[in-house]
Amino acid sequence: MQMGGQVHAITQAGSPYRSERNGDWIKIKIHHRQEFVVVGYTRAAAGIGSLLIGLHNDAGELTYAGRVKSGFDSRTLTELRPRLRALERPVTALKDSPRFTKGVDVAWLEPVLVCEVRYAEITPKGNVRHAVFQGMRDDKPAAGISLESSTPEQPPEPRKTQIRITHGERVIDPSTGLTKRQLADYYARVGDWMLPLLHDRPVSLVRAPDGIEGEQFFQRNTTGLAIPDIETMHRPSGKPAMLINTSKALMSAVQMSAIEIHAWNATTTDLSRPDRFILDLDPDPALPWLHMIEATHLVCVVLQELGLVSFLKTSGGKGIHIVVPLTPKDDWTAVKTFSQAIVKHIAKLIPERFSAVSGPKNRVGRIFIDYLRNSSGATTVAAYSVRARPGFAVSMPIWHEELSMLQGAHVFTIQNVFRRLDSLIEDPWAALPNTAQTITAQMRKKLGIR
DNA sequence: GATCGAA
DNA sequence: TTCGATCAACGCAGA
DNA sequence: TCTGCG
Ligand SMILES: [Mn+2]
Ligand SMILES: [Mn+2]
Numbered sequence: 001m002q003m004g005g006q007v008h009a010i011t012q013a014g015s016p017y018r019s020e021r022n023g024d025w026i027k028i029k030i031h032h033r034q035e036f037v038v039v040g041y042t043r044a045a046a047g048i049g050s051l052l053i054g055l056h057n058d059a060g061e062l063t064y065a066g067r068v069k070s071g072f073d074s075r076t077l078t079e080l081r082p083r084l085r086a087l088e089r090p091v092t093a094l095k096d097s098p099r100f101t102k103g104v105d106v107a108w109l110e111p112v113l114v115c116e117v118r119y120a121e122i123t124p125k126g127n128v129r130h131a132v133f134q135g136m137r138d139d140k141p142a143a144g145i146s147l148e149s150s151t152p153e154q155p156p157e158p159r160k161t162q163i164r165i166t167h168g169e170r171v172i173d174p175s176t177g178l179t180k181r182q183l184a185d186y187y188a189r190v191g192d193w194m195l196p197l198l199h200d201r202p203v204s205l206v207r208a209p210d211g212i213e214g215e216q217f218f219q220r221n222t223t224g225l226a227i228p229d230i231e232t233m234h235r236p237s238g239k240p241a242m243l244i245n246t247s248k249a250l251m252s253a254v255q256m257s258a259i260e261i262h263a264w265n266a267t268t269t270d271l272s273r274p275d276r277f278i279l280d281l282d283p284d285p286a287l288p289w290l291h292m293i294e295a296t297h298l299v300c301v302v303l304q305e306l307g308l309v310s311f312l313k314t315s316g317g318k319g320i321h322i323v324v325p326l327t328p329k330d331d332w333t334a335v336k337t338f339s340q341a342i343v344k345h346i347a348k349l350i351p352e353r354f355s356a357v358s359g360p361k362n363r364v365g366r367i368f369i370d371y372l373r374n375s376s377g378a379t380t381v382a383a384y385s386v387r388a389r390p391g392f393a394v395s396m397p398i399w400h401e402e403l404s405m406l407q408g409a410h411v412f413t414i415q416n417v418f419r420r421l422d423s424l425i426e427d428p429w430a431a432l433p434n435t436a437q438t439i440t441a442q443m444r445k446k447l448g449i450r
Numbered sequence: 451g452a453t454c455g456a457a
Numbered sequence: 458t459t460c461g462a463t464c465a466a467c468g469c470a471g472a
Numbered sequence: 473t474c475t476g477c478g
Contacts, residue, residue: 166451207465209451218478220466225452256465257451262478280478358477359471372469372478380478 031118033134036065037142038113039094043105047081053117054094056146061095065126068117071133079169084109112142112189138165138184141191141247163228163251172211175390184254186414191247193421194384200267202241204379205253206260212388228252235271259388262379273328277339278380280370281319284363293403295353295367296320300400302346306443309435314409316387316395321380325435332376338439339371341447386414399428
């Protein structure tokens with residue numbers, strides 16, 4: 001462990017570090033390395049002139065840390081340009097905007113990308129000097145990036161805190177040209193929304209190593225495979241279940257070519273007692289979207305009349321998912337039976353619109369309300385998960401009030417999702433974790449079950 | 451995408 | 458060291 | 473019992 005880091009002699013004439021008086025070469029450390037948040041860039045003829053970087057201070061505020069002008073190869077620049085363009089924003093995310101000399105064309109960015117920079121020193125104002133770009137760090141979260149140490153110089157032991165995304169340039173959705181890198185950027189950025197909903201909930205993955213037009217497969221266990229930071233937990237059956245509790249685990253999943261993430265309706269607190277049930281509205285694909293809106297509304301009214309609060313999300317495909325949070329109490333069988341009773345009730349009420357029986361032939365011209373997602377060990381695509389289909393739509397939580405304006409269940413995609421999330425004043429699901437309700441005898445009575 | 455045995 | 462094969466779920470219901 | 477489904 002070389003505490004001072006590597007020491008390099010400056011040997012170029014005209015270097016500001018050369019002592020003119022005695023001819024000695026002044027040795028300085030130019031091997032400080034650390035990660036910075038990319039907060040902007042300057043435009044140049046080539047596209048990118050320099051990167052503007054920032055750090056979080058002790059108060060958690062994002063502060064300017066200078067410009068990085070060298071260390072880029074053309075391949076990196078080519079790769080970076082579309083990523084940066086997609087993240088542009090009108091105003092800086094920095095607490096205090098730095099000033100630039102006239103003529104410098106600055107573009108500000110969402111503070112989500114992380115890069116590693118080598119530099120000689122940090123000035124009293126907090127700006128790096130002689131900064132040299134070392135590479136992007138695609139595993140992120142940018143939120144954790146602050147000055148690593150006042151006595152920098154960790155030997156470049158590759159820190160294993162971040163996941164390397166390989167083949168980032170690979171197009172995994174040919175219909176849009178979206179790449180693995182863009183998928184990784186999406187999951188890195190959506191983590192703040194998604195991870196709380198995944199916490200301690202066993203997950204399954206839909207993986208597609210060759211993109212969505214290649215072979216896809218479903219993964220529920222980690223048997224024989226260690227995915228960094230994805231915990232495994234033994235369920236009642238004795239089989240291992242995967243947990244994604246951190247951004248690192250989420251990025252690991254992406255690196256493992258996961259596109260969709262599906263989750264249980266119970267957490268490890270008690271895997272035998274669901275903490276929610278889901279009514280998955282599956283339409284005949286030919287059904288007009290308006291029918292889905294009306295059907296969702298009607299199911300929610302029935303739930304409300306039973307005394308149950310519900311939350312909505314698009315599936316990212318054709319239908320809507322209605323999520324009913326529960327305080328864990330009943331077991332899987334009881335909850336599934338109850339959810340089936342709701343479905344039977346509705347199908348009996350309006351048989352021309354609903355089916356309580358699975359199988360495509362039973363829903364021609366109708367909507368099957370899939371209660372089977374509420375079996376033990378069953379999973380449903382998670383909120384904010386991408387769907388492994390052309391367009392990369394995501395499953396998006398919405399307000400009940402948005403339903404009637406919604407144009408489809410696939411309208412939110414990784415390409416437009418942050419226009420929504422960044423402008424949302426409140427999380428439509430903010431109240432979900434605080435919703436305390438259970439299935440009561442009275443509800444069962446109304447549905448004619450015991 | 452990762453692993454492992456064979457070449 | 459490189460290369461190719463192999464693997465990566467599973468329970469429920471409907472017929 | 474076999475098959476489709478998600
Ligand atoms: Mn569905
Ligand atoms: Mn379904």
